[in-house]
Amino acid sequence: MNNIISTRKKVSKSKLNMWLWGWFMVAPTMIGLIFLNIIPIFQTIYLSLFKSGDFGRGNIFVGFDNYIRMFGDAQVWHAVANTLLYTLLVVPFSVVFSIIIAVLLNGKIKGKSFFRTIYFIPMMAAPAAVTMVWRWLYNPQFGLINYVLNRLGLDSVKWTTDPQVALIAISIIGIWSIVGYNMVLLLASLKEIPRDYYEASEIDGASKMQQFFVVTLPLLTPTLFFVSVTTIIQSMQVFDVIYMMIDVANPAYENTVSLVYLFYNNSFKYMDKGYGSSIVVLLLVIIMIITYIQLKAEKKWVNYM
Amino acid sequence: MGKVGKFAKVLAYTFLTVGACLMILPFLWMLLTSFKTVAESTSMNPFVFFPNTVKWINYLEVIEKNNFVAFYYNTFAMILFRVICSLLFSAMAAYAFARLQFPGRNFLFGIVLFQMMVPTQIFIIPQYLMVDALGMRNTIFALVFPGIVSAFGTFLLRQFFLNLPKELEEAAKLDGCNIGQTFVRIMLPLTRSGLIALGIFTSLFAFKDMMWPLIINTSTESATLSSALAKIQSAISVHYPELMAASVLAIWPMLLIFMVFQKQFVEGISTSGGKL
Numbered sequence: 001m002n003n004i005i006s007t008r009k010k011v012s013k014s015k016l017n018m019w020l021w022g023w024f025m026v027a028p029t030m031i032g033l034i035f036l037n038i039i040p041i042f043q044t045i046y047l048s049l050f051k052s053g054d055f056g057r058g059n060i061f062v063g064f065d066n067y068i069r070m071f072g073d074a075q076v077w078h079a080v081a082n083t084l085l086y087t088l089l090v091v092p093f094s095v096v097f098s099i100i101i102a103v104l105l106n107g108k109i110k111g112k113s114f115f116r117t118i119y120f121i122p123m124m125a126a127p128a129a130v131t132m133v134w135r136w137l138y139n140p141q142f143g144l145i146n147y148v149l150n151r152l153g154l155d156s157v158k159w160t161t162d163p164q165v166a167l168i169a170i171s172i173i174g175i176w177s178i179v180g181y182n183m184v185l186l187l188a189s190l191k192e193i194p195r196d197y198y199e200a201s202e203i204d205g206a207s208k209m210q211q212f213f214v215v216t217l218p219l220l221t222p223t224l225f226f227v228s229v230t231t232i233i234q235s236m237q238v239f240d241v242i243y244m245m246i247d248v249a250n251p252a253y254e255n256t257v258s259l260v261y262l263f264y265n266n267s268f269k270y271m272d273k274g275y276g277s278s279i280v281v282l283l284l285v286i287i288m289i290i291t292y293i294q295l296k297a298e299k300k301w302v303n304y305m
Numbered sequence: 306m307g308k309v310g311k312f313a314k315v316l317a318y319t320f321l322t323v324g325a326c327l328m329i330l331p332f333l334w335m336l337l338t339s340f341k342t343v344a345e346s347t348s349m350n351p352f353v354f355f356p357n358t359v360k361w362i363n364y365l366e367v368i369e370k371n372n373f374v375a376f377y378y379n380t381f382a383m384i385l386f387r388v389i390c391s392l393l394f395s396a397m398a399a400y401a402f403a404r405l406q407f408p409g410r411n412f413l414f415g416i417v418l419f420q421m422m423v424p425t426q427i428f429i430i431p432q433y434l435m436v437d438a439l440g441m442r443n444t445i446f447a448l449v450f451p452g453i454v455s456a457f458g459t460f461l462l463r464q465f466f467l468n469l470p471k472e473l474e475e476a477a478k479l480d481g482c483n484i485g486q487t488f489v490r491i492m493l494p495l496t497r498s499g500l501i502a503l504g505i506f507t508s509l510f511a512f513k514d515m516m517w518p519l520i521i522n523t524s525t526e527s528a529t530l531s532s533a534l535a536k537i538q539s540a541i542s543v544h545y546p547e548l549m550a551a552s553v554l555a556i557w558p559m560l561l562i563f564m565v566f567q568k569q570f571v572e573g574i575s576t577s578g579g580k581l
Contacts (some may be wrong), residue, residue: 022401044428124560126513138389
């Protein structure tokens with residue numbers, strides 16, 4: 001009897017020891033996350049119920065006024081449309097390009113690591129620098145792109161100021177920046193597809209094209225799912241490129257401003273942090289809805305081995 | 306290989322080469338323009354592809370007008386402290402989440418996952434107000450502040466710990482190691498590749514982040530390379546050769562690091578990113 005009690009005590013003591021170690025080890029991260037991220041979420045939501053005046057003037061409680069104002073604000077709806085359109089342009093194009101490149105690089109190709117390096121380089125550069133050089137390439141008078149277009153007998157395009165074109169120009173930069181990163185992810189998962197699958201389909205008489213659609217693509221879906229989820233979330237938060245390319249006075253501003261850019265302008269340029277907060281809450285809601293739809297759709301098209 | 310195979314091969318190489326040229330061209334153009342005079346950069350007839358002579362004047366001008374030493378220092382210090390903090394704290398938390406049983410574990414890990422799904426801009430105003438209240442704007446501390454802990458890092462390293470065999474810890478326990486010793490001496494060294502990957506990700510995110518340094522460190526002296534570029538552009542908006550020189554100055558360190566560590570970069574992404 002005595003023996004049993006003592007072992008039980010011993011067990012619970014080592015258990016308690018493990019608990020203490022566990023709590024101790026997660027403490028810095030959890031305290032940090034709670035203060036830096038979790039509480040700020042509620043603070044932002046709380047702040048969105050206030051109208052913040054100029055600095056030092058304090059906040060005035062306005063209830064849902066910011067939200068009512070937001071729903072009547074044409075600029076907010078433009079920003080929602082622009083953000084979604086940007087995402088709609090960047091995600092499919094970048095995913096399709098990165099699949100093609102990854103599949104080609106997975107074949108019998110010389111200079112694989114060379115190509116991989118080159119495609120990855122845009123990912124390493126600061127968006128500010130990248131946008132500057134693209135702005136220069138896009139320059140209506142002296143830009144290289146219009147020079148080439150003229151040489152081909154086409155008219156110059158006002159890439160950065162034409163409201164019809166500017167968002168496309170921005171999306172091109174977005175696609176250009178992310179293709180390499182997505183390609184590396186896809187290439188890694190292509191390498192894990194067993195050779196036998198291809199051999200088996202070859203015996204069945206499948207062509208290379210059929211192999212791609214019957215073997216490669218279905219086995220790639222888990223990574224494709226991951227790649228599209230992350231690219232969508234990233235695209236929904238687009239800011240740097242638009243900020244660097246389109247200033248508030250640009251005629252294409254209304255057609256390019258994104259939700260995050262609008263959030264930035266309202267919170268830190270016009271110093272209305274209350275209204276800025278309500279815009280970022282709207283972004284949160286939209287991203288949550290999209291993520292929810294994606295998780296629901298996941299079961300429909302993603303095959304896990 | 307038949308004719309079709311050969312044709313496909315040529316097509317593949319062509320596609321890859323054209324793509325690679327498109328990837329690299331903006332950087333070449335940046336470099337070429339940075340050595341041109343304004344007249345050369347804007348001459349359309351004849352179109353000047355190469356500068357007449359290599360001119361360092363744009364670089365000298367940009368360096369004279371802007372304190373690049375401070376930008377390098379600020380960026381480097383931000384990256385260094387963020388990497389140290391996030392590696393240390395994330396590794397500890399990741400090990401606990403992967404291997405230890407304790408009450409609240411699932412709930413706390415839920416918070417980690419939740420943080421990763423939320424757009425980061427939602428934290429920015431309160432973080433700004435906190436730093437402002439501490440009177441710490443325009444400091445290195447302000448730059449490091451949002452990246453002291455990392456939910457992403459915790460999640461990433463947890464994957465690495467989960468893949469390690471359990472026998473190691475049992476052996477360590479028999480040898481009389483306590484949990485802390487097992488973690489530091491046995492488990493941590495085995496996740497080296499994960500730590501390197503996280504270090505790379507952390508540096509890259511910190512280096513590329515523009516909004517936070519732009520908001521929190523408004524004084525020119527306390528800017529990072531990214532936010533300094535934004536300010537330089539609004540200051541000299543049309544002098545493209547100088548802007549390109551500033552861009553080259555801002556991106557070469559990261560490109561150099563990438564060239565040296567590219568194997569770790571690519572492996573880090575392909576072994577960790579894909580498993581998220």
